[in-house]
Amino acid sequence: MNWKVLGSSAFIWAGSIVTSPNVMxxxxxxxxxxxxxxxxxxxxxxxxxxxxxxxxxxxxxxxxxxxxxxxxxxxxxxxxxxxxxxxxxxxxxxxxxxxxxxxxxxxxxxxxxxxxxxxxxxxxxxxxxxxxxxxxxxxxxxxxxxxxxxxxxxxxxxxxxxxxxxxxxxxxxxxxxxxxxxxxxxxxxxxxxxxxxxKRHQSQEVTVIGYKAGKGRLDGLLGSLWVESDDGLRFYVGSGFSDEQRRSPPVLGSKITIHHNGVTHNGIPRFARFAHIRRPE
Missing domain, CATH: 3.30.470.30 (DNA ligase/mRNA capping enzyme)
Structure with missing residues (x-):
């Protein structure tokens, strides 16, 4: 590991001088x-x-x-x-x-x-x-x-x-x-x-790109989120939400974490369910 602290404003990381953590x-x-x-x-x-x-x-x-x-x-x-x-x-x-x-x-x-x-x-x-x-x-x-x-x-x-x-x-x-x-x-x-x-289940971060309205008991609420994975796969996530989350779902463009149990032959997560909104780190 090529690491050396140079002082309060710079350090060497993998051979490059970085003057502020913001530039990484x-x-x-x-x-x-x-x-x-x-x-x-x-x-x-x-x-x-x-x-x-x-x-x-x-x-x-x-x-x-x-x-x-x-x-x-x-x-x-x-x-x-x-x-x-x-x-x-x-x-x-x-x-x-x-x-x-x-x-x-x-x-x-x-x-x-x-x-x-x-x-x-x-x-x-x-x-x-x-x-x-x-x-x-x-x-x-x-x-x-x-x-x-x-x-x-x-x-x-x-x-x-x-x-x-x-x-x-x-x-x-x-x-x-x-x-x-x-x-x-x-x-x-x-x-x-x-x-x-x-893990018992797998986790994945996806982006919210749309909504599907609920029916029956969920009439007037969110039914499912239409999401996209980092590799471009699109699918619905319809479980794991509280009623409050269905009344006020994650905004378009936000990142959420889902849990699932493996994937189909097409790469779509099996039994995908909402876990939580992921704020940028």
Whole structure:
């Protein structure tokens, strides 16, 4: 990893000098791929997938996964180290909407931020494999404990049945799923099999491009959203909405997250249902 902090206004990222976090236009973190039964589980450790907002501390500023600034209170960022941290801003299970509202506001709500934890799981500045990066994180946190920062615990995977037993346990307690991190690679930016997500269902972001009116009990309300995926597929999403959401549906052009269970032979998500509106990060 080619990383060097130059001061309060510039740093080197992958060989390029960046003078402000606002100029980043590509993902600055490792992104997760979907689980494939062909992977060798002995090459990975697992941890709970936290349903929050991905956050990257670059040594002086807190950023979203795409490099946009997060407006956190000074007391939240002041105790963070001079080296980078990769993690998730999180409150608790089933609290994503509260996290999103707090983290993506331009004016930080001090009281709301008091409920947030920075759950860190990696540090790109250590030019080594994941267990050694995690050990460095744990050493730093032990020597310089911060109340609102926690290091995410990881465990080895004995077998695929153990993996799915853990998944069922997490989901039954209100969790979202499991993350797998590859042990023998250095930190890499972008999507690869270094980081894999395992869920009961799959998630996908789509864009709202139209509406279909409801019928019967839903007369006068939203029946379905007409949406488009990033690869141009168009389909309806008609379940998962509350009556209030059907009265006031997501606006045209907005991004929403849907859950589904696999895809058809045409690539259309099976049993697609609305999860939540996704504000830009």
């Amino acid at each position: 236009s590509v993902p600055i973190v490792t992104l997760a791929s979907e689980y494939d039964a062909d992977i060798r589980l002995a090459d990975y450790w697992m941890s709970e997938k936290l349903d929050g907002i991905r956050a990257f501390w670059n040594g002086y500023a807190l950023l979203t996964r795409s490099g946009k600034p997060i407006h956190a209170p000074t007391w939240f960022t002041e105790p963070l180290p001079e080296f980078p941290l990769d993690g998730e801003l999180w409150i608790a299970r089933n609290a994503f909407n509260d996290v999103q509202k707090t983290v993506l506001d331009n004016e930080p709500d001090d009281a709301a931020w008091r409920d947030l934890f920075f759950m860190v799981f990696d540090t790109p500045h250590v030019p080594s494999v994941f267990p050694e990066r995690l050990a460095k994180l744990e050493q730093w946190h032990k020597e310089s404990p911060v109340k609102h920062v926690k290091v995410v615990s990881h465990r080895s995977i004995a077998s695929e049945s153990a993996l799915f037993d853990y998944l069922e346990s997490v989901v039954d307690q209100g969790g979202e799923g499991i993350m797998l991190r590859k042990l023998d690679t250095r930190y890499r930016v972008g999507r690869s099999d270094d980081l894999i997500k395992v």
